Amino acid sequence: MSEQDLFPVPREWAEKARVDAAKYEQLYGRALADPGSFWLEQAKRLDWIKRPEIAGDWSFREQDFRIQWFADGKLNVSVNCVDRHLKDKADSVAILWEPDSPDEAPRSYTYRQLHEEVCRFANVLKGAGAKKGDRVTIYLPMIPEAAFALLACARIGAIHSVVFGGFSPEALAGRITDCDSTLVVTADEGRRGGKKVPLKANVDEALRHCTSVRKVVVVKATDGTVAMNAQRDIWYHDAAADVTADCPPEPMGAEDPLFILYTSGSTGKPKGVLHSTGGYLLWASLTHELYFDYRPGQIYWCAADIGWVTGHSYIVYGPLANGATTLMYEGLPNWPTPSRIWQVADRHNVEILYTAPTALRALMKEGDDYVKSTSRKSLKLLGTVGEPINPEAWRWYHEIVGEGRCPIVDTWWQTETGAAMIAPMPGAIDLKPGSATKPMFGIEPQLVDGDGRILDGATEGNLVIARSWPGQMRTVWGDHQRFFQTYFTTYPGKYFTGDGCRRDEDGYYWITGRVDDVINVSGHRMGTAEVESALVLHPQVAEAAVVGMPHDIKGQGIYAYVTLNANCAASEELRAELKQWVRTEIGPIATPDAIQFAPGLPKTRSGKIMRRILRKIAEGEVSSLGDTSTLADPSVVDDLVANRVG
Ligand code: WT7
Numbered sequence: 349m350s351e352q353d354l355f356p357v358p359r360e361w362a363e364k365a366r367v368d369a370a371k372y373e374q375l376y377g378r379a380l381a382d383p384g385s386f387w388l389e390q391a392k393r394l395d396w397i398k399r400p401e402i403a404g405d406w407s408f409r410e411q412d413f414r415i416q417w418f419a420d421g422k423l424n425v426s427v428n429c430v431d432r433h434l435k436d437k438a439d440s441v442a443i444l445w446e447p448d449s450p451d452e453a454p455r456s457y458t459y460r461q462l463h464e465e466v467c468r469f470a471n472v473l474k475g476a477g478a479k480k481g482d483r484v485t486i487y488l489p490m491i492p493e494a495a496f497a498l499l500a501c502a503r504i505g506a507i508h509s510v511v512f513g514g515f516s517p518e519a520l521a522g523r524i525t526d527c528d529s530t531l532v533v534t535a536d537e538g539r540r541g542g543k544k545v546p547l548k549a550n551v552d553e554a555l556r557h558c559t560s561v562r563k564v565v566v567v568k569a570t571d572g573t574v575a576m577n578a579q580r581d582i583w584y585h586d587a588a589a590d591v592t593a594d595c596p597p598e599p600m601g602a603e604d605p606l607f608i609l610y611t612s613g614s615t616g617k618p619k620g621v622l623h624s625t626g627g628y629l630l631w632a633s634l635t636h637e638l639y640f641d642y643r644p645g646q647i648y649w650c651a652a653d654i655g656w657v658t659g660h661s662y663i664v665y666g667p668l669a670n671g672a673t674t675l676m677y678e679g680l681p682n683w684p685t686p687s688r689i690w691q692v693a694d695r696h697n698v699e700i701l702y703t704a705p706t707a708l709r710a711l712m713k714e715g716d717d718y719v720k721s722t723s724r725k726s727l728k729l730l731g732t733v734g735e736p737i738n739p740e741a742w743r744w745y746h747e748i749v750g751e752g753r754c755p756i757v758d759t760w761w762q763t764e765t766g767a768a769m770i771a772p773m774p775g776a777i778d779l780k781p782g783s784a785t786k787p788m789f790g791i792e793p794q795l796v797d798g799d800g801r802i803l804d805g806a807t808e809g810n811l812v813i814a815r816s817w818p819g820q821m822r823t824v825w826g827d828h829q830r831f832f833q834t835y836f837t838t839y840p841g842k843y844f845t846g847d848g849c850r851r852d853e854d855g856y857y858w859i860t861g862r863v864d865d866v867i868n869v870s871g872h873r874m875g876t877a878e879v880e881s882a883l884v885l886h887p888q889v890a891e892a893a894v895v896g897m898p899h900d901i902k903g904q905g906i907y908a909y910v911t912l913n914a915n916c917a918a919s920e921e922l923r924a925e926l927k928q929w930v931r932t933e934i935g936p937i938a939t940p941d942a943i944q945f946a947p948g949l950p951k952t953r954s955g956k957i958m959r960r961i962l963r964k965i966a967e968g969e970v971s972s973l974g975d976t977s978t979l980a981d982p983s984v985v986d987d988l989v990a991n992r993v994g
Contacts, residue, residue, distance in 0.1 A: 353739075355746070355779040361755065365775020367638060372776035372786075379789035387630075387790070387818060391418055394630055394669070395432045397599050398422040406816040408841050413832055416603055417627035417818040424597035425606060425629050426503035429668035430466055431597070433459045437644075441673045444647065445492050446692050448539040448679035454696070457492060459671070462499075464593040469493070469500035469584075471591035476563040476582060478531050480505030480598050483608065485529040485561075487511045487520060487547055489538030490678040493567045493584070494654045495664050497533050502606060502625075505598035506531075509608040509620070512655025513538045513545055515935040517553035523610050527620055527825050528560040533584075535569040541683035548574040555580075602626025608825045609657055611763040612875035613834060614846070614865040620825030621657075621763050628766050629669055631819025635768040635788060636666030639757050640700045640729060641775065647726070649675035650702040651689065656872070657763040658733055662702060666767065681707045686714035690722035690749070702731035702757075706870040708741045708749075710901045719748050729774060731757040734871025735903045736859050742781035760784035760859050762845065763873070764835070766819025769793075770857050783856045790817045795851055800839040810863055811849035812842040865959070867896035867904045872937050879906060879940065882933035886926060888916040893949050893957050897942065897966040897994070905941035907966035909949060909988070918945035942966070942993040948984040950976070961985060965992055 362368050367375065379386045387403035400421030407414055433442070438460040445455045457465065478484055484506045488494040494510075501508040511523050524532065532555070538545035548566055552575060555561055566574070567584045576583070606625045610618040636642060648667055652658035654676075667674040675696055681689040681703065689711065693701055711718065730750050732742075737758055746756050756779060759771035770793065772778075772785040779785070787793050794802050795809035803809045820843070824831040838844040848860040862868060865876045876894040883892035891911040899905035910926065912918060923943050931939045950958045964973050970989045976982045 353781055355781075357775060357778055358755075361775045365773075366641065367773050367776050369776045372773055375789050376787070380792060383790060387417070390634060391421070391626075391630060393633060394423060394626070395428050396421050396423045400602060400626070404816055404818070408816070408836050408843060410832065410836075410840075413836070415816050415820055415822055417624070417816075418602040418630075421602040421626050422599050423602065423626055423629075424503065424600055425625055425665070426466055426470075426499045427597045428629060429499055429502075429665060430459060430463045433671045434463060437671050440645075440671070442668060443492055443495055444673055444675045444696055446675060446677045446679075446696065448542065448683075450684065450688065450691065455492065462496075465492070465496045466499040466503060467593045467595035468588050468591055469496040470503040470595040472565060472582075472584060472587040473500055473506060473531065473533075474504055474595075475587055475591060476531055476565055478504060478506045482506045482531065483509055483527045483529040484531045484533060485509045485511060485520075485524050485527075487513060487532060487534045487551060488567065488654070489513050489535055489540070489545065489547065489569060490653060490676055491535065491567070491569050492676060493535070493569075495676065498607075498654070498660070498664050499668075503595060503597050505600055505604065507605045507608060509610070510655055510660070511610070512653060512935070513547060514655070514937060516932055517550045518932070519934050520550060521554035521557040522617065523620075524554060524558045524561060526610070526617070527608055530560055530562050531565065532561055532563075533565045533567070535567040536574045537570040537572040539570060539678060541680040544570065544572065552577075600625045603822070605822070607660065609660065609763055611657075612866060612873045612878055614875060615877050618875070618878070619827075619830065619834070621821045622823045622825050623766055623819070624822050627818030627820070629665060631817065632661040632666035632767045633669035636662060636672070637670050638773055639759060639768055639771050640702070640731060642667070642670055642672055642700065644671065646673070646699045647675060647696050648672050648700040649677070649693065649696070649698045650731075651677060651681060651707070652702070652704070652733075657766075661767045682710060682714070686711055686718040687722055690719055690724055693727060694723045697726040699726055699728045700731070701727060701729075702733065704734040704871040705732055705737040705741050706734065706902055708732070708737070708745055712741060712744045713901065716748050724749065724751070727754055729757060730754045731759060733759045733761070733768075735868045736861060737782060739781040746781070755779060756781075758782075758784045760857070764821045765817075766821065769813070769817075770859075780856055783852070783858045785856050787857070788817075790815075793849075793857060794842065795849055796839055796842070806851060806853045808848070808850040808860070810839070811845045811847045811857075811859070812839050813845065814842050816843075867906065869904055869906060869937060870902045874906065874938055878934065879908065879930060879938055882930045882938070883908060883910060883926060885933065886929050888912050888922065889926070891949060893959065893962055894940070895959060895963045895966050899941060902941075906938065907942045907944070907993075908940040909944050909946045909962060911946050911949060944988070944991060944993045946984070946988055946991070948981060948987070950984050950988070951980050952978055953980045955980075962988075965989060968992070968994075
């Protein structure tokens with residue numbers, strides 16, 4: 349199969365499209381030529397308390413660095429996602445919930461019911477002391493209350509910070525402390541793939557290290573036994589029984605923060621990515637409508653977790669702002685059978701499905717029968733996100749899952765970008781397997797070389813975005829300097845994505861992966877520095893260096909080189925212990941796939957670890973290590989090659 353394969357827009361898609369090829373070109377051009385009027389017009393898709401008169405006001409230069417969109421506008425996100433649909437969609441389903449176990453009954457909430465749940469939840473948060481601007485950490489499983497909690501924060505103007513339920517108590521504590529959350533919302537336990545996750549116990553453990561939290565609201569999800577601290581902990585169902593379902597929305601400035609979401613970078617601790625109210629919601633809603641061609645009445649399913657930005661933008665904010673029916677699934681795509689994802693799609697007549705390449709590869713490996721034994725007749729469009737999709741997985745998704753009739757919408761974006769940035773609008777853009785294709789309106793991608801020179805035509809380079817867009821992150825919580833430093837200093841005047849990218853002769857973008865010390869494990873971002881910090885906390889570890897390695901299912905796996913302290917001996921037991929150690933420190937997603945005990949690491953004479961060499965060895969490319977003569981001790985390389993793991 350060749351990368352040159354082209355899947356033209358099917359005629360019926362072009363005909364019914366909101367945006368066809370000609371309109372895409374026209375709107376793309378207009379958004380760049382006249383951004384002010386273009387974005388003020390797009391802003392009409394939201395309900396404003398005060399409609400904005402200015403669109404973007406921004407500069408990526410140090411002397412006047414600022415990013416603002418619709419700054420004079422006022423709105424409330426929960427009103428846009430709930431209340432405004434009450435006039436014509438009160439009885440349509442807003443949230444459709446599929447439980448972990450297929451033997452349990454699904455639940456659904458109409459917009460009217462969602463309104464009541466959100467208001468009640470908001471009143472419980474207020475009762476627990478939350479006010480506009482306060483930070484609320486949400487550590488919940490994939491239950492409807494997670495969506496209620498996000499929208500309840502938005503209703504009262506509290507800033508939510510969702511922490512993925514798979515993170516450890518240590519990771520949770522770090523994220524609570526960084527933003528000084530005063531309130532935590534959790535559940536007794538979570539369930540995933542038939543296993544229980546002790547969420548409340550993890551919160552108890554985390555809070556031994558946190559001083560900012562005053563109250564913990566606990567949702568009863570499994571009826572598991574948990575310890576309750578009478579001064580601090582509140583059962584949600586008790587508190588909800590004492591409040592009304594009437595909660596006036598807080599009027600918010602468009603630039604007021606909506607949420608913080610922590611993500612790994614190439615250095616230091618995870619960064620609290622901060623998103624705004626107006627620009628973010630506009631971006632989530634516009635991209636949801638155009639990329640998924642969402643039509644009223646359709647059942648739409650984004651199979652991500654609410655703990656990641658995909659869940660924020662494409663389970664909650666984008667679809668609900670558009671009055672969609674969004675399916676929320678508690679469990680895993682392959683449990684209790686590799687057919688589960690398709691069974692859920694059949695059960696609910698899902699028309700639009702959005703998932704990740706890693707899930708597709710895992711399911712593909714199980715064989716086609718698990719797919720073919722299901723109907724999938726309802727499916728009309730298939731989306732993917734999280735990492736470059738390999739053409740084999742793309743083709744399998746297209747041919748086997750979608751039986752050739754569903755466009756594959758490969759969406760490139762990042763936690764920082766708020767929502768999708770480069771992806772094919774299904775009625776406008778011919779598809780090429782493995783390419784995220786073309787930019788969204790207003791997005792000006794550029795490829796630059798290491799010195800920041802703009803590369804034209806068909807070429808490969810570092811991906812930067814040359815101008816601001818409404819959904820762009822506004823700051824790193826508590827560290828505006830780090831925000832500027834991380835994204836705007838490598839190539840002054842431009843936003844640096846951290847990704848490498850190729851552009852072909854048709855102007856299609858092909859993301860090639862991270863060019864910094866971030867690795868992408870199963871579509872989740874992991875900073876190598878974070879795993880290294882966890883490893884060196886172990887009493888027997890002197891030094892650690894972590895790089896990515898190719899992995900069939902995960903895309904990238906975690907390969908750790910570990911130097912032990914003098915008098916400590918390498919052993920299989922220690923290897924297992926170190927893997928468990930990282931799991932406990934960060935969470936299961938950070939578990940190293942391979943640990944190589946290394947007596948020494950390849951360093952330059954100034955002491956800098958040459959990661960290029962470590963990457964090559966982890967990849968098994970030992971014959972192309974390049975120049976090693978500048979190393980302080982070139983002989984360490986021979987040992988590393990000889991003792992490669994895997
Ligand atoms: C990084 C962002 C976007 C939500 C999920 C991940 C990689 C993401 C694609 C894609 C190629 C992709 C990039 C990016 N990535 N989507 N469709 N094709 N690469 O969000 O954790 O912030 O990670 O994921 O490397 O920089 P994230």
